[in-house]
Amino acid sequence: MNSRCRIDGCNQDRVIHRTVCSKHRYRLSTWGDPHFTQWGTADPLDVELIVTEQRPAEGLTRLERVLVARGLTERQVPAAEVARIVGVDKRTVHRWRSQDRQKQAA
């Protein structure tokens, strides 16, 4: 019995009584498109998974990179490691962090 998500290239287990995994179900229910991504959108499941597993990820939207970096920073992950995981320059991570600090201070 096939219990994998029906989306091509996805090897996640599907949600019970569904034909797709939780990530694709979220995208379908939110945007009606399992492949929907654009720079200003973020998939909270992706972000949470990357922050939790701290593994390098490709194909992130710009907003997802910012959110992952923020989540990793909250977990005291060093900037160099954050930069490696989200695939940006270390200076970019420092810039995001100072922007966040300014927002919090405002």
Ligand SMILES: [Zn+2]
């Ligand atoms: Zn899937």
